[in-house]
Amino acid sequence: MPPIRWKVVSSVEQEADVADDAADEQPIKQRKNGLYTGVSDELAENMKSGWADTEQHGLEPIAQAGELAERRERLSARFPGERLVVPAGNLKTRSNDTEYPFRSSVEYAYLTGDLTEDGVLVLEPTGARGHTATLYLLPRSDRENGEFWLDGQGELWVGRRHSLTESEQLYGLPCADVRTVTDVLRRASGPVRTVRGYDAGVEAALADKVTAERDEELRGFLSEMRLVKDAFEVGELQKAVDSTVRGFEDVVRVLDKAQATSERYIEGTFFLRARVEGNDVGYGSICAAGPHATTLHWMRNDGPVRPGELLLLDAGVETHTLYTADVTRTLPIDGRFTDLQRTIYDAVYEAQEAGIAAVKPGAKYLDFHHAAQRVLAARLVEWGLVEGPVERVLELGLQRRWTLHGTGHMLGMDVHDCAVARRETYADGTLEPGMCLTVEPGLYFQANDETVPEEYRGIGVRIEDDILVTEDGNRNLSAALPRSSSAVESWMAELRS
Structure with missing residues (x-):
């Protein structure tokens, strides 16, 4: 633990005497004349001299x-x-x-x-x-x-x-x-x-x-x-995403150790990558195993990690210039999806594919959200969890019981960047080249939700990628992380072999 620090105190405190100046653990207090109680004149003078000049000359301007x-x-x-x-x-x-x-x-x-x-x-x-x-x-x-x-x-x-x-x-x-x-x-x-x-x-x-x-x-x-990123910002976002990809790989390699401990092992593993390659994590990592995956912002990360269940990992590295990634993958902890897990995962993947396809210059910002929600509503009707037709479900918002949140947000120096922009320039605005946003549909079946079959309960799936709007469409900055269920299984097997 760090030692107790000295401190310069207020003019009011300067009038008070220190009860015990000899106790080295106590903060030194400043007198009006600029000297410090507990410091001899000789020591004060000694500390003023004998220090080499450390001024740095000819520094290059920062990159941006x-x-x-x-x-x-x-x-x-x-x-x-x-x-x-x-x-x-x-x-x-x-x-x-x-x-x-x-x-x-x-x-x-x-x-x-x-x-x-x-x-x-x-x-x-x-x-x-x-x-x-x-x-x-x-x-x-x-x-x-x-x-x-x-x-x-x-x-x-x-x-x-x-x-x-x-x-x-x-x-x-x-x-x-x-x-x-x-x-x-x-x-x-x-x-x-x-x-x-x-x-x-x-x-x-x-x-x-x-x-x-x-x-x-x-x-x-x-x-x-900040809605439209310049070339430097795009580079920093890609740097953040690339580190995040490596952090996800780190997690997959230690899932056996996490099973012997808790979600904290996953959190700590990713945090190590963030601190080694960046400034920090861009937000509190969500390391949600089993039914915790149905809690959107599960950051307690103190639960068990069990084979046969899913791990929803939502995490991002923040660069030294404060640009952050924001990526989510839902992983089968033992490396293989069950049939029902795969069905739900594939529906979310299909919704994300539709959402990403809608990200392009000239599109309305909310187009990608509506595209993803339509797919999820259709699957919920198909599974008999809500009465159709799909148009009725969307009009009444009935799918939101299980989709819960918006499908994405702007990304940059804040994980939820540009948050106080006017609605007409953001949510009701039009996409332009240089904008960067997340596309992150999800389905969440709460453990106590009696409106769905028992086997659905406790399953949560979200897939999230960071998408840059380009002149002719979009670029998935986090494409290096597999997304389809079969690709995820192959990727995990390779990392754990």
């Missing part, structure tokens, strides 16, 4: 610097004459003095490429048109006041930050000390918009200058900007 500049230009054109403020967000406490791993706000990362906490992008209007962008960041931790070794977020505790000069080279933007940004924003005049929900300090500084309606318009536009 050109695309980032184009995005900021589009944003500038949309809101001429207005100051735009986009924060990264702050660390969140997990417990006591430990924090959750930081993940930058998508809006900030999309415009800057920076993924560190506390950053703020400010676009200052240069007149009726155009903006000057400044990236406000935390500089290197201070050696003069002892921050680098005494503060819980100092360099010797959590690692070195880039200097502002280094950051300017990486991101291609002027950089300034973020500790000055609230004063800058308080003095700001004219129309201002910000992305809310990430930085309370920024919002407080702008409280008398912004409105919820205008801020939501900014956030919505940034969401709509």
Whole structure:
């Protein structure tokens, strides 16, 4: 476990004495004069010197610097004459003095490429048109006041930050000390918009200058900007998918070990691949064995893994630039589908085939959903689980008892990307080349569903792939993972041989 960290405390706490300065486990507290109780003058002076210069020179810009500049230009054109403020967000406490791993706000990362906490992008209007962008960041931790070794977020505790000069080279933007940004924003005049929900300090500084309606318009536009991916983004999504494919292969190879433990073994196996090749998993992995597969977001992953049942694995690797895959396969745990499992699986596969075929430029976004639902409704009627005809079932939505969810969503830096885009540009919109979405129909027969024959109960099947809209149709980014029931069985046999 990590050691207890020192911390710089508030001015109120600075007035208080420490009950026992000699206890090394206790956080050191700062006095008004900048010295620290429990630290001798000699030690404080000693820690200021004797350190080699680690400044990095001649850094290359990050790979997507050109695309980032184009995005900021589009944003500038949309809101001429207005100051735009986009924060990264702050660390969140997990417990006591430990924090959750930081993940930058998508809006900030999309415009800057920076993924560190506390950053703020400010676009200052240069007149009726155009903006000057400044990236406000935390500089290197201070050696003069002892921050680098005494503060819980100092360099010797959590690692070195880039200097502002280094950051300017990486991101291609002027950089300034973020500790000055609230004063800058308080003095700001004219129309201002910000992305809310990430930085309370920024919002407080702008409280008398912004409105919820205008801020939501900014956030919505940034969401709509991400609907169509540029070449860099497509490459990152493919990278995420390729790692995800390898993660699924890892899982198949250890299913015997999972049977001796639990769904947690599957979760941990996939997570290892995500951390080795990417930043993290893009969302909580769904490792749902047996009847857990009928729970759409089963993420407890604490159940048994038994031969003869199915494993619904819904997981995705997130790249170091925060683009995530989102793939699902439903696998027979012992490598072979039973007859009924195969029948249900094949129906879902047929529905997915119909959905994927409907993804093409010029199609309505919801066409793929309707195509998949029609197939599933037809199979439910055929099996005698619902009274037809199919048109009646679809009109009344009766198939939803067993299909439950929509057939897909946009994919990108968020697993459910572009979520606050206007309905007319997303759900009621038209597909364009560069859009990336999931196609993921499913059938779920709950273990306690007395409207279906007993042998159906507890079976859940979902098949999900990441589909890129191209100029002449679509490309399945996750095509390397087998989908048909026979291909899945052959693939599993080969990996386990």
